[in-house]
Amino acid sequence: MVATSSPGAHLRHRSERIEPVPTSPPIRVAIVGGGRGGTALLDALHQIGTIEIVGIIDKDPSAPGLRRAQEINVTIYDRVADLIKIPGLNLVMDLTGDPAMKSVLQEQLMPETDLVSGQTSRLLRALVRHESALQTELLHAEKLAGIGSFAAGIAHDMNNPLQLILGLAENLTEETDLDAVHLQARDIIDAVKRTTAICRDLTSYSRRASLQQDCLIAVNGKLDEALKIARYAVALQDIEIRKLYQPDVVVKGNPDELLHVFVNLITNAVQAMEHHGTLTLETKAMADATQVRVSDTGSGIAPELLGRIFEPFFTTKPPGKGTGLGLYNIKNVIHHMNGTIEVESHVGRGSTFVLTFPSESSAGERKTPS
Amino acid sequence: MSEFKSGFFVGGESSNGRVLIVDDEPDIRKVVRMTLQKAGYDVLEAENGEKAIEVINSGENRLLLDVIICDIRMPKVNGIEAIAYFRQNYPRVPLIVLTGFPDTDMATSLLRQGVVDYLVKPVEGDKLKASVARAMEQRELAHL
Numbered sequence: 400m401v402a403t404s405s406p407g408a409h410l411r412h413r414s415e416r417i418e419p420v421p422t423s424p425p426i427r428v429a430i431v432g433g434g435r436g437g438t439a440l441l442d443a444l445h446q447i448g449t450i451e452i453v454g455i456i457d458k459d460p461s462a463p464g465l466r467r468a469q470e471i472n473v474t475i476y477d478r479v480a481d482l483i484k485i486p487g488l489n490l491v492m493d494l495t496g497d498p499a500m501k502s503v504l505q506e507q508l509m510p511e512t513d514l515v516s517g518q519t520s521r522l523l524r525a526l527v528r529h530e531s532a533l534q535t536e537l538l539h540a541e542k543l544a545g546i547g548s549f550a551a552g553i554a555h556d557m558n559n560p561l562q563l564i565l566g567l568a569e570n571l572t573e574e575t576d577l578d579a580v581h582l583q584a585r586d587i588i589d590a591v592k593r594t595t596a597i598c599r600d601l602t603s604y605s606r607r608a609s610l611q612q613d614c615l616i617a618v619n620g621k622l623d624e625a626l627k628i629a630r631y632a633v634a635l636q637d638i639e640i641r642k643l644y645q646p647d648v649v650v651k652g653n654p655d656e657l658l659h660v661f662v663n664l665i666t667n668a669v670q671a672m673e674h675h676g677t678l679t680l681e682t683k684a685m686a687d688a689t690q691v692r693v694s695d696t697g698s699g700i701a702p703e704l705l706g707r708i709f710e711p712f713f714t715t716k717p718p719g720k721g722t723g724l725g726l727y728n729i730k731n732v733i734h735h736m737n738g739t740i741e742v743e744s745h746v747g748r749g750s751t752f753v754l755t756f757p758s759e760s761s762a763g764e765r766k767t768p769s
Numbered sequence: 770m771s772e773f774k775s776g777f778f779v780g781g782e783s784s785n786g787r788v789l790i791v792d793d794e795p796d797i798r799k800v801v802r803m804t805l806q807k808a809g810y811d812v813l814e815a816e817n818g819e820k821a822i823e824v825i826n827s828g829e830n831r832l833l834l835d836v837i838i839c840d841i842r843m844p845k846v847n848g849i850e851a852i853a854y855f856r857q858n859y860p861r862v863p864l865i866v867l868t869g870f871p872d873t874d875m876a877t878s879l880l881r882q883g884v885v886d887y888l889v890k891p892v893e894g895d896k897l898k899a900s901v902a903r904a905m906e907q908r909e910l911a912h913l
Binding site for chain 1: 793794796797799800801803804807842843844845869870871872889890891892893894
């Protein structure tokens with residue numbers, strides 16, 4: 400049983416179709432202007448399954464929107480006339496703010512093509528910016544809500560070294576053997592360092608995802624970091640952890656957001672196993688894609704629920720135990736990275752979440768109009 | 770203090786009592802052992818519930834054991850499962866919980882099940898010794 404979520408496509412079910420997914424032809428959109436507004440709009444529309452971005456144009460070849468278009472395989476045009484004559488084009492979005500461009504478009508557009516420009520474009524840009532800010536807030540809020548479930552793990556990991564420190568310090572007040580004093584003082588220093596590391600890990604994880612440009616992320620290291628964080632949320636002592644890492648696997652994205660994705664997937668996997676089973680983390684670099692697989696041997700997901708797991712506020716956890724935003728946010732982060740997320744699940748046997756990203760060598764290829 | 774052998778308590782009148790500490794953290798077992806041995810107790814250790822059950826069922830330990838100190842969050846057989854086993858099979862041996870995570874609901878539930886004390890780490894040596902001493906009194910009453 401498989402469910403897929405990818406940018407440009409709503410959830411699809413493969414192998415077994417649960418119910419017919421209504422299909423209607425996508426809205427074919429062209430974007431004129433690749434500045435900040437055009438880039439933001441490109442990113443937003445790219446994630447909507449019912450919209451097909453057929454092309455983009457900007458007179459500045461180094462415009463950020465054109466770079467982004469290359470990354471997500473949207474065709475870049477050199478002439479406005481070529482772009483707006485694409486057969487079946489429904490809508491042209493002019494984000495240049497240039498009245499001359501608006502009048503040219505109004506004159507040359509085919510009757511069946513609508514135009515969005517001027518103040519309407521500005522309004523649209525403002526809405527896209529607002530939606531993007533909300534997504535960021537939602538991701539952070541969901542992460543903070545998740546950290547609430549770390550309390551037991553943090554208390555366990557903090558109070559154990561504190562018990563050692565207290566016990567040794569009490570003993571030192573009466574200890575007369577100098578060698579024993581040195582040994583116990585060293586144990587205290589080590590215990591303090593362990594406690595400090597817990598605080599460092601958690602303060603780093605709980606901060607807001609940095610707004611830095613996407614960068615190359617070493618996936619194996621990020622998965623290991625996520626395991627360290629996830630152990631505060633779920634007990635890993637009885638979980639067998641298999642790491643099938645291919646060396647030097649990288650993806651492009653926001654490292655803080657990817658860490659959050661991995662922590663969520665690992666936490667879900669362990670919870671599905673009710674703390675007994677095998678967690679497999681696998682990374683693989685293929686010719687044109689990079690894949691990360693997170694598998695568990697847990698309860699699996701019922702077929703009738705599989706198609707809904709990426710919906711916002713959908714959860715099978717008891718009230719107060721989950722926000723229902725975890726997988727929804729994961730899907731958004733993966734889509735922002737131009738990746739896809741697919742789930743294979745069998746009730747009673749477990750689930751595998753497969754994350755597929757464009758490989759770094761293929762992501763930057765320029766696609767030119769035919 | 771009576772002679773201590775690895776894995777077995779040895780009977781003798783000189784010991785203040787025989788305590789089994791069950792915790793997955795070697796550091797915790799070490800420091801609890803240190804505190805209790807200085808107070809005249811014999812101490813055996815187990816790293817999880819499964820090992821604890823093995824230790825109790827070894828030799829005459831089940832007869833000589835006076836108090837069990839048990840953590841909650843442990844691999845294999847965790848504290849909750851282990852405590853249920855101890856209460857069922859060794860109802861006369863007093864149990865003290867020593868946990869890193871204070872949880873009021875769990876504390877209430879465990880005390881209802883007959884656990885004599887619920888201590889949250891870090892606990893001072895004097896408090897731990899007082900708790901073990903109270904448990905010893907209960908153990909002696911159980912023998913009457």
